[in-house]
Each structure stands twice: as structure tokens, then as C-alpha cells.
Amino acid sequence: MKLAILSRNSKLYSTRRLVEAARERGHSVRVLDPLRCYLRIASDGFAMHYKGKPIAGYGAVVPRIGASVTRYGCAVLRQFELMGSYTPNSAAAIARARDKLRCHQVLAAEGIGLPTTVFGDNPDDTADLLAMLGPPPHVIKLNEGTQGAGVMLTEKLSASRAAIETLRGLYAHFLVQEFIAEAKGADLRCFVVGEKVVAAMRRQAPKGDFRSNLHRGGTARPVRPTRAEAETAVRAARILGLRVAGVDMLRSRRGPLVLEVNSSPGLEGIETATGIDVAGAVIDHVVAMATSRKRAANAVLTDS
Structure with missing residues (x-):
């Protein structure tokens, strides 16, 4: 092909x-x-x-x-x-996944577990916005940040307010989320291809940081996701319309919580950590789906 x-x-x-x-x-x-x-x-x-x-x-x-x-x-x-x-991954699905706010709204509407998230624009509403979220620590994220950039942890209410005021002064779009302490600086990356998780790794943040991104010095090891984690990853990707996705989750007391769904997940970290030919799985899926689609179109033409 x-x-x-x-x-x-x-x-x-x-x-x-x-x-x-x-x-x-x-x-x-x-x-x-x-x-x-x-x-x-x-x-x-x-x-x-x-x-x-x-x-x-x-x-x-x-x-x-x-x-x-x-x-x-x-x-x-x-x-x-x-x-x-x-x-x-269609253009519409990629655009949907890239907008963290939209992504969270869509997933939450379908019952996917997420860290509680708040979003607001007017400075006069900051105090009430943070009250809706709950006490710190808080995680503040740029709406379109990647690889851990534009993510900060604030441990006091005054620090949360100061960070929010600074970002608003820069006309940045951001979200504020609850901090999941029991995750202990680790997250789970499930690589979804089609309707299954083909590889998964647990990423651990370096000492003194809470961001587990490998680009930020995090470490990774292979892991077998639980059934609930695998089902959540596949559902999250499907809801957003993605057939290839990296779904990042936290392990919490209330079950897996989706942090982000990446429409262009990197292969190096997960292939290195797991030894799995993830690139091959992607190509096999893409060719199989394209071939099936072509056969279906030819069948319609033949019938007509």
C-alpha cells in the first residue's frame, strides 16, 4: 500500500x-x-x-x-x-484532543474518570473558582501545553491565586485541577491502537518534581494495566474519535483518572520501556483499516 x-x-x-x-x-x-x-x-x-x-x-x-x-x-x-x-486519527479528532478543556468536557460527559477541573476567565471570580475546586495543592495547566511544559503545582491558596493572575496577565488559556496525592508522582501511559492497548508503561517523576514526562527526566518501566485501566484508555480514545492514541492516567483511590489523550504519542519511550513493536502495530492497523474500507467501497460500486 x-x-x-x-x-x-x-x-x-x-x-x-x-x-x-x-x-x-x-x-x-x-x-x-x-x-x-x-x-x-x-x-x-x-x-x-x-x-x-x-x-x-x-x-x-x-x-x-x-x-x-x-x-x-x-x-x-x-x-x-x-x-x-x-x-x-481524523483532523477533527486531533483538534478535539489538542484542546484540553474541550477534551475534558467531552470525556466527563461520557462518564470517564478525571481529576476535578475548573476553568474561568474573569479575575473577580478567582476566589469562587478555587472554592469550587477545593483546597490546595492545585495543578495549573496551560490548555495547549505538551510534554509537561506549562504545568505547575501550587501548594498554597495564595500561590494558586498568584499563578492564575500571572497567566491571565499573559492572556494564556489554562485549567486548574485537583492534585492526586496518592499517585505519588507516577502516571500510566496506555498506547491504544484500534480497540486495544498494545503497550503500557508506568512513568515516575524525578525526585523533587511531580511531572512524570520522560522529557522532564522521568523514568519508565513496563506495566500491565488492569482491566479497568485498559477499558478506560480504549473508551477515552474512542470517544474522541482516535484510533491511535496515548492515554495518560493516574491511579487513584476512586479508580483510573484520565489526564490527557495524546493524538500523536511518541514511540521511543514506550518501545524502549516495553520492547514492543508499537510502530508495527500502528502500521498493521492502518493498512488493515484502509484495505477494509477500500473493499467496502468497491462492493458498493459493484452492487450499484
């Missing part, structure tokens, strides 16, 4: 592993920088060029769209969808 991987850097571990997995399975694969794709949109059809030449005919597209290029990257991915390419 002719595959495309949307990525700004072909040398990144995740991109390289997807290319390797596709070629090992006999597929044609090309890495395309989404910012070098440009589009023609008209009622008589859609077209796309890449570095001066037309591109078309891709059976499937695997998006690796960074947060900094979400809007343009999603426009390119949407064009591929309109031109008939299959993608495990």
Missing part, C-alpha cells in the same frame, strides 16, 4: 520507526512535511501539491502533527481525507 506519514522531521524516532515498520511489511511510504503541502479547494475537486509536484493516491496517511502546527497540519490532513485517504 502507498502510505504517507505527515511529519515535520523525518529523523525523529517515531517517524523513523513508522517508516521502518511500513517498509518491513512491503509498503511504499513517504514522509511529508505538512507545512510544504499546499491545497487547491474547489467544487469540482480537491488537489494537493508538495514542493512543486502534485501528490495523490495515498491509501492511508499516518499523522504526526506537532502542537505548534495543529491548525495547518489538520487542514492538510483534512484535504487527504477529502481526497479519499484513510487516516486513523
Whole structure:
């Protein structure tokens, strides 16, 4: 099958592993920088060029769209969808997952466990906003932060107010959440492909920090999620419309709590920690779904 991987850097571990997995399975694969794709949109059809030449005919597209290029990257991915390419994560699903506030609202409405979260805009409401959340410690997160950036822990009410005032002065969008002390600085990353968790790892924050992101010095080890954790991860990804996702959860006294659903989860940390060929699982799923979709479309044409 002719595959495309949307990525700004072909040398990144995740991109390289997807290319390797596709070629090992006999597929044609090309890495395309989404910012070098440009589009023609008209009622008589859609077209796309890449570095001066037309591109078309891709059976499937695997998006690796960074947060900094979400809007343009999603426009390119949407064009591929309109031109008939299959993608495990649609442009609409990626945009939905990238907005932490929207993501939390959608998941909470479906009964997914989450840390209690508050959101407000007016400075006059800060005291009541924090009262709705409860006593500190509080976790304050930028709405579109990634890899632990833009996340802070405040242990006093005065510190929470000061952090909120600072972020509002910068016109930043942020959420405030309860701190789950029993997690002890650890979280669970479940890598979902299709309808199952293909790999999972427990990430532990370094001493003196509460953020377990590997980019922040956290450590990881393989783990077998409980049935409740695996079911929660798969449900969260499905609700957001993602077929490939990294679902981050905390283990709490009231069960698994979803922190974030990542639509472009990194492969290096989880493959290194678990030894599982996650890239291969992604490619196998994408090809199987694209093939099934093509057969269904051909059957409809034959019947008509």
C-alpha cells in the first residue's frame, strides 16, 4: 500500500520507526512535511501539491502533527481525507484532543474518570473558582501545553491565586485541577491502537518534581494495566474519535483518572520501556483499516 506519514522531521524516532515498520511489511511510504503541502479547494475537486509536484493516491496517511502546527497540519490532513485517504486519527479528532478543556468536557460527559477541573476567565471570580475546586495543592495547566511544559503545582491558596493572575496577565488559556496525592508522582501511559492497548508503561517523576514526562527526566518501566485501566484508555480514545492514541492516567483511590489523550504519542519511550513493536502495530492497523474500507467501497460500486 502507498502510505504517507505527515511529519515535520523525518529523523525523529517515531517517524523513523513508522517508516521502518511500513517498509518491513512491503509498503511504499513517504514522509511529508505538512507545512510544504499546499491545497487547491474547489467544487469540482480537491488537489494537493508538495514542493512543486502534485501528490495523490495515498491509501492511508499516518499523522504526526506537532502542537505548534495543529491548525495547518489538520487542514492538510483534512484535504487527504477529502481526497479519499484513510487516516486513523481524523483532523477533527486531533483538534478535539489538542484542546484540553474541550477534551475534558467531552470525556466527563461520557462518564470517564478525571481529576476535578475548573476553568474561568474573569479575575473577580478567582476566589469562587478555587472554592469550587477545593483546597490546595492545585495543578495549573496551560490548555495547549505538551510534554509537561506549562504545568505547575501550587501548594498554597495564595500561590494558586498568584499563578492564575500571572497567566491571565499573559492572556494564556489554562485549567486548574485537583492534585492526586496518592499517585505519588507516577502516571500510566496506555498506547491504544484500534480497540486495544498494545503497550503500557508506568512513568515516575524525578525526585523533587511531580511531572512524570520522560522529557522532564522521568523514568519508565513496563506495566500491565488492569482491566479497568485498559477499558478506560480504549473508551477515552474512542470517544474522541482516535484510533491511535496515548492515554495518560493516574491511579487513584476512586479508580483510573484520565489526564490527557495524546493524538500523536511518541514511540521511543514506550518501545524502549516495553520492547514492543508499537510502530508495527500502528502500521498493521492502518493498512488493515484502509484495505477494509477500500473493499467496502468497491462492493458498493459493484452492487450499484
